[in-house]
Structure formats: structure tokens, C-alpha cells
Amino acid sequence: MNGSASQSALDTAGKGAEKISELFYWMAGGASVIWIVVIGLVIYAIYSRREHPLRMTRWLVIGGGAVVPVIVLTLLLSYGLALLPDLQRPAPAGSPVIEVVGVRWWWRVIYRDAAGDRIETANEIYLPVDQPVEFQLTSEDVIHSFWIPTLGGKVDMMPGRTTRLKLHPTQEGVFSGVCAEYCGTAHSQMRFRVVVTDQASFEEWLVKQGNDLAVPRDRSGGSGPERLLPDATSAPTAQGEQVFLSRGCSACHAIRGTSADGSVGPDLTHFGSRLSIAAGVLDNTPENLALWLEDTHGVKPGVEMPEFEALCDTEIDFLVQFLGSLQ
Ligand code: CUA
Structure with missing residues (x-):
């Protein structure tokens, strides 16, 4: 799993x-x-x-x-x-700086593009190999601890304070990160993935993350939040977007390029390109995403996301297709 x-x-x-x-x-x-x-x-x-x-x-x-x-x-x-x-010793000036905020029970990850603009993602961190990077760590609620065991030591994340950590990956690969400070019910499921790549792939990834989404839509039926009811004639991804906006997902989640701008939960822009869902708990596959939407609290007891029992199988299928399309 x-x-x-x-x-x-x-x-x-x-x-x-x-x-x-x-x-x-x-x-x-x-x-x-x-x-x-x-x-x-x-x-x-x-x-x-x-x-x-x-x-x-x-x-x-x-x-x-x-x-x-x-x-x-x-x-x-x-x-x-x-x-x-x-x-x-702090990372040398000019090293990439990544802000990570611990939230029960997931990770808000903030990069800056070349112009210094904020790029938010969640639960997945890309790093360039053979280069020091600096993490600036804090928390939105209780004390968490940021730890990527294969790359370096752990550092506490405290509300109202910023702590720093320098890491210097020497090998490419996918590694696992965890919360190393007990922080409540889902502490053991507060995880993330770390992808260490060559410099060019890292930059490519960062540029892509900075782009707003071009959500695939069937324009014939119109689009956007004003059209709240699924329209049987439009593509499944467009119907999924409507389910997302009308069923309340967008109250907590943002997807740049759509009208979803919630900030309580993980930013889901480019969600389809992530390796895991539910903060490192499940691999990001359509089956696992459907399981997550159907049995949220069974997969991750204590999670703050409500279980949307009112979603029917067709709506879940549309949501899975829509979220998977957010590349
Ligand atoms: Cu966060 Cu343990």
C-alpha cells in the first residue's frame, strides 16, 4: 500500500x-x-x-x-x-530555500520562483542533487518534527517560530519523510515523499509547479463555479471539477487555475503528478484515490477531512478522473 x-x-x-x-x-x-x-x-x-x-x-x-x-x-x-x-552551518547564500509548514497531519510546502513569487504544493518535496538546500520550518498548530532519515537529522517545527535545516542530497531517488514528534491521532500517517533529481529536472519541475492549471474542459457546456450541477454532456474531468466545486472540496483545497481557493487543506494544483495521497499514506493511483474518497477515515483515522458520504460512485469516479488530470 x-x-x-x-x-x-x-x-x-x-x-x-x-x-x-x-x-x-x-x-x-x-x-x-x-x-x-x-x-x-x-x-x-x-x-x-x-x-x-x-x-x-x-x-x-x-x-x-x-x-x-x-x-x-x-x-x-x-x-x-x-x-x-x-x-x-547554514546553507550558502543562493541555495534553494524551501518553506515547510507542519499541519495536523500533512505538510504545506512553499517554493519561490525566480521572481520570488510563492508556489505552494503539499506532501511532496523535490530537491536538486549535489547541492545544499535550506529548509525554513514552522507549524500551524502543534509541535511537529521534520525528518528525512536518508538525508539528515530531524528538526522540530514549532508554531510561531521558524527553525532551519540544511540538507545536501548526494544521490538521486525517492525517499520517505516523516513527522518525528507525536502530534495527535494521525501522527504516524503524517508522511511525505522526497524526490531528488538532477538540476535540470528540478528546475523543470519547479517551473511546472508555478504554472496555473489548464484544466481540460468541455467548453460547450460552459465552465466555472456558476455551473454547479454536473452536465451529462461534458467530459468526466469537467464533471469532476463541478463535483469538486459544488460538494464543498474547494472550501478547503485550492487548485490554481480554477475557482477553488481554499487554504485549510493541501493545495491540489498538479495533484495528478504527485506520487502519494493523504500525506504519503497511499500511492497515488485511481483505485487508492477512490478508496480515500469513499473511506477517508478508515484509511487515515483522525484526519481533518470530512468523509463525504453523500458522494455516489459516479461522482467519486468523476472526482478521481478530474484530480488525476491535474498534471
Ligand atoms: Cu506531526 Cu507527528
Whole structure:
């Protein structure tokens, strides 16, 4: 049901994550050294307690309880602290800046085009490979945490504050991002996809995202919000648009190029080109989209989107065709 996007902090595809995974292996090694020394001394103490009780106590306290752990932990601390400046260094000026806002339980993603104009999308982030990018993170409601395990560390998203994160992807591919701070019912389903591509494909994608939609319409019947009832003579996508506008979807969702301009829920402009629906929960296929519209709360318990029980199968089919056409 969920795509096979990689989500391991040890299977790295970015500079920050590489450092974190090295630190993990060093810490696991250091912990092993401490464990072996302490357990070795305990075993030795058990077998020699009758002959030299005092000497063993001294060994346990000095060797097992103090000296070896202090040496090993000091080395690990120095190593960890030495990694920090690079992880915390901001991305160089001119790097792409992506604003991400955590919302229960999805992600508002904002890019800027060359002119600085805002391009909003949701639950999917494209990044150019071999280049640092800066994320500016905040929240609209509670504390969330933004984490792409394959690319780098996690950073909290707090309402009323902007936190920053630099990532530097080194491999192309599709990766999984998650919310790493418990934020309520659907926390475990607050996910997103990250697509790392070459620079040219990234720029192409960004230009496309900035374009308003040319929604395929059957012009013969007219179009727009004034025509609210599905007209049997028009194309399924046009009928889907009418269902979208008349059934209240547009109160929460925006689709640039149509009259839908809600801002409470995810922006659905170019929805058809996204890899997942429901914030990384389902792959974006017509079957899954129909399932999502029919059984919204079964797929994602706690989700804020109401279940539209009044939608009949034909309306759902039209909606699926319309949303799929938003390329
Ligand atoms: Cu948002 Cu957990």
C-alpha cells in the first residue's frame, strides 16, 4: 500500500545523514567496548571473590564504573561535538530555500520562483542533487518534527517560530519523510515523499509547479463555479471539477487555475503528478484515490477531512478522473 521509498537513517543519500550514521556506528562501537569491559570484570569478580574481595571491588569501581566509561564517553563526546558545526552551518547564500509548514497531519510546502513569487504544493518535496538546500520550518498548530532519515537529522517545527535545516542530497531517488514528534491521532500517517533529481529536472519541475492549471474542459457546456450541477454532456474531468466545486472540496483545497481557493487543506494544483495521497499514506493511483474518497477515515483515522458520504460512485469516479488530470 505504501511505496518502497527508502526511510533508513543508515542507508544514507545525503551529507548530514552520512555523518549521523558514522556517529551511530562509533557510538555502537564505544558502547560495545564499555559493555565488554564491565561484563568481563563482573565475571572475573564472581570467580575471584573469595581470594581477593577488596582488590576486585577496586577493579570494578575504577575499571568498570569510572575509568573505561569516562575515557570512551569523552572520546565519543568530542567526536559528536566536532560534527555539530558542519551540521549546523547554514546553507550558502543562493541555495534553494524551501518553506515547510507542519499541519495536523500533512505538510504545506512553499517554493519561490525566480521572481520570488510563492508556489505552494503539499506532501511532496523535490530537491536538486549535489547541492545544499535550506529548509525554513514552522507549524500551524502543534509541535511537529521534520525528518528525512536518508538525508539528515530531524528538526522540530514549532508554531510561531521558524527553525532551519540544511540538507545536501548526494544521490538521486525517492525517499520517505516523516513527522518525528507525536502530534495527535494521525501522527504516524503524517508522511511525505522526497524526490531528488538532477538540476535540470528540478528546475523543470519547479517551473511546472508555478504554472496555473489548464484544466481540460468541455467548453460547450460552459465552465466555472456558476455551473454547479454536473452536465451529462461534458467530459468526466469537467464533471469532476463541478463535483469538486459544488460538494464543498474547494472550501478547503485550492487548485490554481480554477475557482477553488481554499487554504485549510493541501493545495491540489498538479495533484495528478504527485506520487502519494493523504500525506504519503497511499500511492497515488485511481483505485487508492477512490478508496480515500469513499473511506477517508478508515484509511487515515483522525484526519481533518470530512468523509463525504453523500458522494455516489459516479461522482467519486468523476472526482478521481478530474484530480488525476491535474498534471
Ligand atoms: Cu506531526 Cu507527528
